[in-house]
Amino acid sequence: MSECFENVPFIKYEGPESNNPFAFKHYDADKVLMGKTMAEHLRMAACYWHNFCWHGSDVFGTNTFDRPWSKPASEMTAAKMKADAAFEFFSKLGISYYSFHDIDVSPEGNSLKEYTNNFAEMVDVLQAKQEETGLKLLWGTANVFSHPRFMSGAASNPNPEIFTYAATQVFHAMNATKALKGENYVLWGGREGYETLLNTDLKRERTQLGRFMQMVVEHKHKIGFTGALLIEPKPAEPTKHQYDYDTATVYGFLKEFGLEKEIKVNIEANHATLAGHSFHHEIATACSLGILGSVDANQGDAQLGWDTDQYPTSVEEYTLVTYEILKSGGFQNGGYMFDTKLRRQSTELDDLFHGHIGAMDTLALSLEKAVKMIKADTLSTFVDQRYAKWNDTLGSDILSGKYSLQDLANYAVNNNLDPKPVSGRQEMLENIVNGYIYR
Amino acid sequence: MSECFENVPFIKYEGPESNNPFAFKHYDADKVLMGKTMAEHLRMAACYWHNFCWHGSDVFGTNTFDRPWSKPASEMTAAKMKADAAFEFFSKLGISYYSFHDIDVSPEGNSLKEYTNNFAEMVDVLQAKQEETGLKLLWGTANVFSHPRFMSGAASNPNPEIFTYAATQVFHAMNATKALKGENYVLWGGREGYETLLNTDLKRERTQLGRFMQMVVEHKHKIGFTGALLIEPKPAEPTKHQYDYDTATVYGFLKEFGLEKEIKVNIEANHATLAGHSFHHEIATACSLGILGSVDANQGDAQLGWDTDQYPTSVEEYTLVTYEILKSGGFQNGGYMFDTKLRRQSTELDDLFHGHIGAMDTLALSLEKAVKMIKADTLSTFVDQRYAKWNDTLGSDILSGKYSLQDLANYAVNNNLDPKPVSGRQEMLENIVNGYIYR
Amino acid sequence: MSECFENVPFIKYEGPESNNPFAFKHYDADKVLMGKTMAEHLRMAACYWHNFCWHGSDVFGTNTFDRPWSKPASEMTAAKMKADAAFEFFSKLGISYYSFHDIDVSPEGNSLKEYTNNFAEMVDVLQAKQEETGLKLLWGTANVFSHPRFMSGAASNPNPEIFTYAATQVFHAMNATKALKGENYVLWGGREGYETLLNTDLKRERTQLGRFMQMVVEHKHKIGFTGALLIEPKPAEPTKHQYDYDTATVYGFLKEFGLEKEIKVNIEANHATLAGHSFHHEIATACSLGILGSVDANQGDAQLGWDTDQYPTSVEEYTLVTYEILKSGGFQNGGYMFDTKLRRQSTELDDLFHGHIGAMDTLALSLEKAVKMIKADTLSTFVDQRYAKWNDTLGSDILSGKYSLQDLANYAVNNNLDPKPVSGRQEMLENIVNGYIYR
Amino acid sequence: MSECFENVPFIKYEGPESNNPFAFKHYDADKVLMGKTMAEHLRMAACYWHNFCWHGSDVFGTNTFDRPWSKPASEMTAAKMKADAAFEFFSKLGISYYSFHDIDVSPEGNSLKEYTNNFAEMVDVLQAKQEETGLKLLWGTANVFSHPRFMSGAASNPNPEIFTYAATQVFHAMNATKALKGENYVLWGGREGYETLLNTDLKRERTQLGRFMQMVVEHKHKIGFTGALLIEPKPAEPTKHQYDYDTATVYGFLKEFGLEKEIKVNIEANHATLAGHSFHHEIATACSLGILGSVDANQGDAQLGWDTDQYPTSVEEYTLVTYEILKSGGFQNGGYMFDTKLRRQSTELDDLFHGHIGAMDTLALSLEKAVKMIKADTLSTFVDQRYAKWNDTLGSDILSGKYSLQDLANYAVNNNLDPKPVSGRQEMLENIVNGYIYR
Numbered sequence A, B, C, D: 001m002s003e004c005f006e007n008v009p010f011i012k013y014e015g016p017e018s019n020n021p022f023a024f025k026h027y028d029a030d031k032v033l034m035g036k037t038m039a040e041h042l043r044m045a046a047c048y049w050h051n052f053c054w055h056g057s058d059v060f061g062t063n064t065f066d067r068p069w070s071k072p073a074s075e076m077t078a079a080k081m082k083a084d085a086a087f088e089f090f091s092k093l094g095i096s097y098y099s100f101h102d103i104d105v106s107p108e109g110n111s112l113k114e115y116t117n118n119f120a121e122m123v124d125v126l127q128a129k130q131e132e133t134g135l136k137l138l139w140g141t142a143n144v145f146s147h148p149r150f151m152s153g154a155a156s157n158p159n160p161e162i163f164t165y166a167a168t169q170v171f172h173a174m175n176a177t178k179a180l181k182g183e184n185y186v187l188w189g190g191r192e193g194y195e196t197l198l199n200t201d202l203k204r205e206r207t208q209l210g211r212f213m214q215m216v217v218e219h220k221h222k223i224g225f226t227g228a229l230l231i232e233p234k235p236a237e238p239t240k241h242q243y244d245y246d247t248a249t250v251y252g253f254l255k256e257f258g259l260e261k262e263i264k265v266n267i268e269a270n271h272a273t274l275a276g277h278s279f280h281h282e283i284a285t286a287c288s289l290g291i292l293g294s295v296d297a298n299q300g301d302a303q304l305g306w307d308t309d310q311y312p313t314s315v316e317e318y319t320l321v322t323y324e325i326l327k328s329g330g331f332q333n334g335g336y337m338f339d340t341k342l343r344r345q346s347t348e349l350d351d352l353f354h355g356h357i358g359a360m361d362t363l364a365l366s367l368e369k370a371v372k373m374i375k376a377d378t379l380s381t382f383v384d385q386r387y388a389k390w391n392d393t394l395g396s397d398i399l400s401g402k403y404s405l406q407d408l409a410n411y412a413v414n415n416n417l418d419p420k421p422v423s424g425r426q427e428m429l430e431n432i433v434n435g436y437i438y439r
Helices: A038-042 A049-053 A075-093 A112-133 A160-179 A202-223 A247-256 A269-274 A279-289 A315-327 A351-376 A378-386 A393-399 A405-414 A426-437 B038-042 B049-053 B075-093 B112-133 B160-179 B202-223 B247-256 B269-274 B279-289 B315-327 B351-376 B378-386 B393-399 B405-414 B426-437 C038-042 C049-053 C075-093 C112-133 C160-179 C202-223 C247-256 C269-274 C279-289 C315-327 C351-376 C378-386 C393-399 C405-414 C426-437 D038-042 D049-053 D075-093 D112-133 D160-179 D202-223 D247-256 D269-274 D279-289 D315-327 D351-376 D378-386 D393-399 D405-414 D426-437
Strands: A045-047 A097-101 A136-141 A184-188 A228-232 A263-268 A292-296 A336-338 B045-047 B097-101 B136-141 B184-188 B228-232 B263-268 B292-296 B336-338 C045-047 C097-101 C136-141 C184-188 C228-232 C263-268 C292-296 C336-338 D045-047 D097-101 D136-141 D184-188 D228-232 D263-268 D292-296 D336-338
Touching: A038 A351, A045 A049, A045 A075, A049 A075, A075 A112, A075 A351, A112 A136, A112 A160, A112 B405, A136 A160, A160 A184, A160 A202, A160 B393, A160 B405, A184 A202, A184 A263, A184 A292, A202 A228, A202 A247, A202 B279, A202 B393, A202 B405, A228 A292, A247 A263, A247 A279, A247 B247, A263 A269, A263 A279, A269 A279, A269 A292, A279 A292, A279 A315, A279 B202, A292 A315, A315 A351, A315 A426, A315 D315, A336 A351, A351 A378, A351 A426, A351 D426, A378 A426, A393 B160, A393 B202, A405 B112, A405 B160, A405 B202, A426 D351, B038 B351, B045 B049, B045 B075, B049 B075, B075 B112, B075 B351, B112 B136, B112 B160, B136 B160, B160 B184, B160 B202, B184 B202, B184 B263, B184 B292, B202 B228, B202 B247, B228 B292, B247 B263, B247 B279, B263 B269, B263 B279, B269 B279, B269 B292, B279 B292, B279 B315, B292 B315, B315 B351, B315 B426, B315 C315, B336 B351, B351 B378, B351 B426, B351 C426, B378 B426, B426 C351, C038 C351, C045 C049, C045 C075, C049 C075, C075 C112, C075 C351, C112 C136, C112 C160, C112 D405, C136 C160, C160 C184, C160 C202, C160 D393, C160 D405, C184 C202, C184 C263, C184 C292, C202 C228, C202 C247, C202 D279, C202 D393, C202 D405, C228 C292, C247 C263, C247 C279, C247 D247, C263 C269, C263 C279, C269 C279, C269 C292, C279 C292, C279 C315, C279 D202, C292 C315, C315 C351, C315 C426, C336 C351, C351 C378, C351 C426, C378 C426, C393 D160, C393 D202, C405 D112, C405 D160, C405 D202, D038 D351, D045 D049, D045 D075, D049 D075, D075 D112, D075 D351, D112 D136, D112 D160, D136 D160, D160 D184, D160 D202, D184 D202, D184 D263, D184 D292, D202 D228, D202 D247, D228 D292, D247 D263, D247 D279, D263 D269, D263 D279, D269 D279, D269 D292, D279 D292, D279 D315, D292 D315, D315 D351, D315 D426, D336 D351, D351 D378, D351 D426, D378 D426
Parallel strands: A045 A097, A045 A336, A097 A136, A136 A184, A184 A228, A228 A263, A263 A292, A292 A336, B045 B097, B045 B336, B097 B136, B136 B184, B184 B228, B228 B263, B263 B292, B292 B336, C045 C097, C045 C336, C097 C136, C136 C184, C184 C228, C228 C263, C263 C292, C292 C336, D045 D097, D045 D336, D097 D136, D136 D184, D184 D228, D228 D263, D263 D292, D292 D336
Antiparallel strands: none
16 A cells, blocks of 8 residues: 555654644654653553544534545555555654554454454554554553443443353453553543433442453463553443542452452543543542552543543643652553544544644643753752641640541640641742743 | 321221322231241331421521421420420331431430430330330431531541530430330531641541541440441432541441441432432442442432432332342341421321331332342343353452453453443333232 | 234333233323323323344443344345334324334435435435324434534534535435424534643634534425424533533533524433433423423433433423423423334333333323323422512512612612521422322 | 731743742743734733632531631721732732622621712722732622622512612722723622522513623613623523523523623633533634633533632643634733632641742743744645535535525536535644654
């Protein structure tokens, strides 16, 4: 196949003054900050599904994208054309990683046998592509929510045969991820949830889901997959309520089934806001619970109640998020994966580049600003001082369990306590943050 | 003091055809359903704070209520006048329970010593009132969020002295609750949360909160309080984010600190919807996790983003909620507490009666309909059949851990699985529910 | 074609005690209330699109419905099979009206000529079907939002040729609606809005839209169409922002282009709530502005931020809405149209009946209760008394323009005004409403 | 009175590299851009109410701010101390304008006579202060929503005497605004709305409101006030629904009462988002309707459903808004007024400075970036080209009314129209915007 993106050059860093829309203004892959290159810090990935499997339809309209790789062909031929196009795109973009669902890259076929054979063949294709291009796999996953059989869930389905079907896909997708040296394996519970409580047994469905996750963990250890396992929270959509609502909910689920040391979260910005949280909140919560795995870097529309999966453009938002991640040690296995799609009206092939270039520049710039914040250390110094009294006798004795409620009541009366509150200095701190972003 | 509500009679049951606004149309306290009276099923309570401590102010306007019990007087005299009014109201209303915060019933004074003395005196007053009227205490709690000292939290405060101050209040409020034979003790984290992540250490604050709750549990056992301990989830307001966001979040917190057998949740309808859940969802989630304690029975405004604490009027909503509670065995220690306030424009004293009469009738009617649903058993039969295959070999072997992921993949291929989905019948089930409500 | 719904009988009224899921419990078409039959009051319609053109897909999953009328066939044959199925369904359901978009009933073909020919042929088919069954057309409309050419709007498109294309469809759809004796013609601005302000000229697009609507009005008069013209407000979805946001916005638009006497609104319950209003609010607003045309009777999900188009089940909500409509004189040309779709998991053919039976019963019951409210007149008496002072001298002089601001200031000081507010009695009024619903 | 802010210096511009929290990094009042100084472009104002009348209370807690100007004193003495503090603050801040409600600056007293006298006296005080400091009044307004008498609205009140009372306050506040050379007069309908439709006559209340506004317009002309009249939209809060919901709603109201040439809108960022719009949307809508008056420059919390009135910190948001305003000719009478309040935990006096310095820097920086966008003209060139076909024959003939619907249908068929959509280029445009912000 000839080039799909023949009019688009390999994207290079040209600096902030460049007016070339096909150049990075801020992402300079090899630039070193705090001992790592930008590429190593950000570990950015493009996805297969939105970029190569979706063609611009929405609930009220049909496809608007006319893509060369979706021309009529046998299913396997089409899958290979798509792989050619995808790797041409990833390479020209100069991104380090990609990610996929099983059926993004490989046709489902008419039986599990066909599925398995197709997938095995496509894994070889991908392996060759990775070697040829140097691209790496950030994560793999299985799509167990699009086919009608999964309409009432996969692991949480009322029918154990459907659970079994999903298990089969996850088995193959985990093996493929390992074969392709994927650094994480992600589980998104697209339909693990309910549409109405009237037909749902919450406890039973949670038990099924718990057992499924335990099997995934067992399989990981059995095959020696050294990547991380990640659950991706989302509050709703497509179902009315999804069980992996947000990070705190997933944490409770992991604790219930003894999995909190085995599974982390893959946080998506747009899922955070749909759950009623700021993106920053979800990242900070996961860091504080020790379960931050990876990030789906996108942006929602603050006025819309569904997952718009837009390209991230807000340096203001990503600076805080990147600061939080750096503060907790930076990504281990995870990275910033662009779970982003074009607007339906962005019908040109090169719009795919505009979207990703803007996104990668946004993250690069956010990284630079976050690094400045880390180095200056103003915020964490302020925070440490704010809680300093907890390191003194009373504070540490309380936390070490020395006091009962009654002891404290006596202490308070004996010392005639009348503690005064201290300004939280929110406005001053916001100015300090803007000082790092806009200097 | 003479009667406050002299123009309002004792409220009696007169049946659905009555046009008397000061009569129950549906709440017939002694009517027996499924072996219990309505009163025993519903265990309804009125609150002290909204009814007797709030005078109609809002963020943009001053008090609109002119209450006889808030006439100028010494603090303790006023507290006693208020108690007279409150118990007159509770009695005339014919409700079984009430609930309070420490400083609703007793003046804070100018020192912890004064606080303690005042509170002790008022507990005696309340005890006498309870004996005189037969009223019972559903739950007590401490207000550790209104005073400026708690502006940055109580247990999660950056200052351990403020933690200690809060501990002192909780110590006294728990003791008072025990003395008054309260059936539950509630903890609402009004300001246990953050206003900005920029000045907050999430992990540290959660640790403080965890230790605080452990102390509460230890104190409960030490004093032999046999009631239930309850945390009341709320996502935000007054703070930007509250740590007890929703039931699932509280469950994760309880598991983290080993408290899931000691503390249950007190679910408020309006807090559920502010958290992005249906009220039914929060109740069903708590039941499925085994942590449903009690319910703050109110109603929010679907268009407003703050806690409006309106009187419940929706039989459609409360029928499902009551059905869920009955299905899980009914209230143990908990009940339906009206955390409800008048609209600011409802300035008449007797509006307090209109609000509560409507609320109590709504719950009584919902109970009747829910009992019909339980007896007919149509819904749970449908649900059981929907999951029936999980009782067969494949299903039960999966749940008992007999299969690995690979075993299931083999099973699927060997059996050439192609399971078909089955209609979830949501519309039919909704019609069945309406059949119970509107027959 | 043989029957599609062969296992479903003609739906009859059996009364509230019936347990037959295929019978009405409340909708008794010929029952007379306030001088009209239930059918005449409610003027209920089923739609073509959700019931016969959508097959259970959602953003994350493919079709789950396997419908006999969508079996492979030539486009026109398929269209006729669909018409057979549709009218079989409408007839068995015993509903009075239906509604359609041009391309629901007729294939678009490969050119405008084919479109025109196909549509003409299908109008004849529909005409015959109407005669055969007695079904009537509540409204017709044109779908100028699904085809990719409309991705950036129809009338508000940056390209006047696309405006022209849309005009052509609307021309034919209006003519077809007239030919089929449709009682209204509806305009839904599915993509009349913007995706980003960065590429949008708001003023220009509004001007285009204004001219389009004027042309529609002119055409109506030219062809002597005696039905009503209706705009259907929706705040967003599919676009980020739709120009027909809500009733108040549409009113301003109509005033701007001098159309407020020519065009009314078709209010959809779920669009109202997506716009941040209660359904009741939108209806009451349209009534008060004199522009209520018709109603898309459905129900959203209070927790979801997109159009779920569920079957209406809330008698509590529809009683108030129906009361409001009756109070303003009842429907003229409009009616209750079910813009409702099955849940994606409700895959059985007869689920279509369950959905509609429940919806029709909900509306019938709401009508009965609203009629009681109208007859008793308690609410409007209360409201009239609340404003009674405006009928006295001061009030009527103010409204008639007798006073300037300065005159009033003098009046106030001279009379030493200190007016006292009066209880709004919200809780009492809510109890009165529940008294009508639950007696 | 001695200085209140004795530890805070006069705030000066020190440039982006300054670390002095009490200096501007970006606001350089006299810097000239496009022929005007920053001060002339931005016309920034601080408010009296949040800064000097509110003391840190919220719905769940009492005052946290201990302000020197609220020490016990006679009402008029206190009002003068407050004025001293306010003008000390405004001056040190180096802001150009301020704004107030009548009762922010002057005690209500116990009768309208006292109110009038107090207000007259305080207007003299303010006049002297203005002269002394060079401060100017951006706008005045009357608070006709806080006092209990206004609990059910002012102009839309069921009692015409309350309407009259409000008219009296507006009369005096307009006169005071004229006397103080205020450049605008604002009407905010804090309680012009409803709490429940059950007790409300929408049409009647709108008629009252319409008459009230006409009287305001008549009075403006009568006294020769040359400033602009502005209505400030807000969707809800304190009432359940406010009649001035958003800009489009206000426009419809103005058209209904023939006021669209007399009254403009004062748009508040946080009100825009509460109404379900982006701030940018409200500004662009007002510009496109020709009714943009002034702006309340603040910022909401994207996760909270109430008016948080935070200091603006987002250069990303304000750049677009400022660009829109510049594109439509810049502010005439209006400006950026900080309707902002400190977080309740920001208890220090100097926090008032931190909040405003950050806000003023945010707007200054946004101005600089917006000016770059205007000068480069890339966006508007793109937009013009996008609609270019509307300047050709077909487009202009359509808009000039040359075509009927039927003509267009003929045109379409005769020309066998099959127009192709063109990419909307959203991602590319977003990158262009970020190019201006982050270069």
